[in-house]
Structure formats: C-alpha cells, structure tokens
Amino acid sequence: QEELRLATSGGLKFQIPFAALDEVDYSFGKVVYLSDLQPVGVQWLPRIDLPDSAQLISQYGLPRQNQSFDGSTLSLLWPNEAKPEIRAKDSIKIYSKGLALRSRTILKYRLPPQMQRFSAIAGIDPATVAHGNVFLEISSGNKILWQGEISGAASPVEIQFDLGGVQQLGILVDYGDNLDFGDRLHLVEARVTK
Numbered sequence: 001q002e003e004l005r006l007a008t009s010g011g012l013k014f015q016i017p018f019a020a021l022d023e024v025d026y027s028f029g030k031v032v033y034l035s036d037l038q039p040v041g042v043q044w045l046p047r048i049d050l051p052d053s054a055q056l057i058s059q060y061g062l063p064r065q066n067q068s069f070d071g072s073t074l075s076l077l078w079p080n081e082a083k084p085e086i087r088a089k090d091s092i093k094i095y096s097k098g099l100a101l102r103s104r105t106i107l108k109y110r111l112p113p114q115m116q117r118f119s120a121i122a123g124i125d126p127a128t129v130a131h132g133n134v135f136l137e138i139s140s141g142n143k144i145l146w147q148g149e150i151s152g153a154a155s156p157v158e159i160q161f162d163l164g165g166v167q168q169l170g171i172l173v174d175y176g177d178n179l180d181f182g183d184r185l186h187l188v189e190a191r192v193t194k
Helices: 055-060
Strands: 003-007 013-017 031-033 041-044 074-077 092-095 098-102 105-110 117-124 133-140 143-151 157-162 168-175 184-193
Touching: 074 117, 074 184, 092 184, 098 105, 098 168, 117 133, 117 143, 133 184, 143 157, 168 184
Parallel strands: none
Antiparallel strands: 003 013, 031 184, 041 105, 074 092, 098 184, 105 168, 117 157, 117 184, 133 143, 133 168
C-alpha cells in the first residue's frame, strides 16, 4: 500500500498517496499555543496613569497575538553563531506563534486539562533591544513557576518547566531597570504540551 487511508467518525473515507504528503502532524490536542487561547484576564498598566477619557491610548499597550506591536511578525535577535559577541540584523529569527507584551502587563490563562509542560522563548523586540529590559514572572496562584530578567543586551532566554498539574497560568511582564523604555517583550513559541 502506497497511500494513507483515513476514515472519519462521520463515515467519510479518504485515500491520500504518500507522495502527496509533506508531513503528518499528530500534535492535535497535545500542543496548545498561548496565542491560540483566550486569556481569562488581561491588564495593561502604563507607567503614567491615563484619564478615563483616553480610550484609544488604553488599547495601545494591550498584548498582541502572533504579531509585534508595529504589526510586523514576531522576531528575536540572536547572537551570531560564529561570533557570539556580534548581534546583527542577519541574526534575527522570525516566529509565527507568540505574544507581544509591554511592561506592565498581567495575563491569566485557564489551561486545557492534562497539560504537563510549558515552553517558550523570551526576548526583547529587535526594534527596541537598545533599551528594553523587563522582569518576567510566570506563576499559578501564589506559586512562582519561573521568573527572571529579560534584557535587550542579552540573548533571548529559553524557558521550560513542568506544570505540576496547575490549571491556571499567570504571566506578569513588569518594569525592568530602564523604566518602561523599549519594554516590548516577545514571548515566542509559548505553548503547553501533554
């Protein structure tokens, strides 16, 4: 047999030649990206209090899913492998999934059942690496699961940890060393897995 045979619960049957397949993805339900989930809580608190009448500006710093704050794709600036001390535009890697977050943002998610692991890469938007510096905390209730500084002066940080059965996830992006200047965090490939 040189074909893949599929049958749906509704009785439909398909036959697909192996030569016509690029890939088969078995991850459905096993991998969930945060950018595909609707948060149960979203709060952006700018450094300066805004008047109640500033509705348009109050939307300015809200999180973005799968795009940067300027509407472009999410990206991170990585060190040159041959010369790690050099970080140039040719070291920018683009990501299709993730969140763009400003300081001070608080997000809360309800996770699908049976998720066991969290993974993401956190870095400052390449457009603001000269000034960006945030404190990132990922928690569940009062339990801190991961925390650390994310700086534009450093390489992006790979984050991985076991969820330990938690059903809710909180993300805090807080002000770093440089007030809120350049505080545009890209939390890319942020996902939970079974």
